[in-house]
Amino acid sequence: MCRFEYFSEDPLVAGHMAAAITRGGQSRNGVGTTIKHFACNNQEDNRMGSDSIVPERALREIYLRGFEIAVKTAQPMAIMTSYNLINGIRAANSNDLCTVAAREEWNFQGIIMTDWTTTMPRGGSSSWGCIAAGNDLIMPGDIGDIEDIKAALADGRLGKQELRACVERMLVGCFGLGAAGAAWATIAAQGVSFVCGLVHMGKRGLGFPFAPHNLRPKSGDMAWILKVGLPLAMQDVLVHFSFLAIAAIINTLGLVASAAVGVAEKFMGFAFIPSSAFSSAVATMTAQNVGAGQRKRAVDSMKYGIGFSLVCGILICLTCQLVPEALIGIFSKDGAVITAGAQYIRTYSMDCVLVSFVFCMNAYFNGNGQSFICFAHSIAATFLIRIPVTWLMSKVSTGSRLPMGLAAPAASLFSVAVCLIYFWRREKCVKIF
Secondary structure, three states: OOOOOOOOOOHHHHHHHHHHHHHHHHOOOOOOOEEEEEOOOOOOOOOOOOEEOOOHHHHHHHHOHHHHHHHHHHOOOEEEEOOOEEOOEEHHHOHHHHHHHHHHHOOOOOEEEOOOOOOOOOOOOOHHHHHHHOOOEOOOOOHHHHHHHHHHHHHOOOOHHHHHHHHHHHHHHHOOOHHHHHHHHHHHHHHHHHHHHHHHHHHHOOOOOOOHHHHOOOHHHHHHHHHHHHHHHHHHHHHHHHHHHHHHHHHOOOHHHHHHHHHHHHHHHHHOHHHHHHHHHHHHHHHHHHHOOOHHHHHHHHHHHHHHHHHHHHHHHHHHHHOHHHHHHOOOOOHHHHHHHHHHHHHHOOHHHHHHHHHHHHHHHHHOOOHHHHHHHHHHHHHHHHHHHHHHHHHHOOOOOOHHHHHHHHHHHHHHHHHHHHHHHHOOOOOOO
């Protein structure tokens, strides 16, 4: 059942011995321990080709139990995965092993690494599969691993957020860089993505001619970019500043209210994704059709964008009315936070319907080069309606967070009115519907 490197066939004995040695070693500054081989590494012969077929109960009670004890009681710096397959999946490529069991169930805080040359034999563990599974460090690593990861990033098999997570765990957990490590990990991941993009474009081409002289600034083009881009940049800065003001108001209401609103805002960030995605498409199609002299097509693009966004917004809003506790419960298990957050998103979710109009009409205006109106109504709605309404509701609402969620829909309703008036005047009463 166990190889010569292991403490015992008894998972209880092996787990507590590993935990004791881990605590002893890591009590010295700069010392970390690695526990191995994770998992079911039951034979020395053909250890890169063997497949351990293990039922779920036996896997958890016998083969994973020792690792679980060591992780939960000692938090080793690292875990090393094994060469073998487990129920047909290589240990180094197993998300269930590296992420679900170790991190989500046992709250493992360190890094996970491969055994040496795990990815080198043909047919062995895939390099990008290690990253996707949450295996942070490929040992010893070679150019083949790099090329495999770059190719997977380029074709979408591997997401840059998965790569970033591995780098963050290395910098934060292994090197003890804390929050600064997370920041450096984000920068590194963006850098890798940029390099991969350059390599991909170098191999596939851009699809249009490009030479150094194209980088020379042209005053006319730069003036147009500034005219369109500067209001949008200012809008983003001021709106994000307003969020700080709103957060300050919420924080005066206590820890539960602050946590509830924070959780609700995270959920609403996801809820706005459909409208945001459709608005991006509307902006692109508007600019293309206006440039081609097809203004009616540009208006149609906005109409369809609003329609599709509206369907998604209504569904999200209805879901928030029916099961708000279940949605907030995804992010928090605290009963008071769930109750307050559910009250907040019941009214806040109405904004999902209204932003269907705001986002897509903004996109249409931006595609026409009319970004100043987007800046003007967004700033007015935020500073004249959303922040004051949030402050007022924080004073008059006692206990319930239901009224506070009205601030965002009220601001969006104002923006919808401004956008409709501007559109009808600008387009000389062209009907949207």
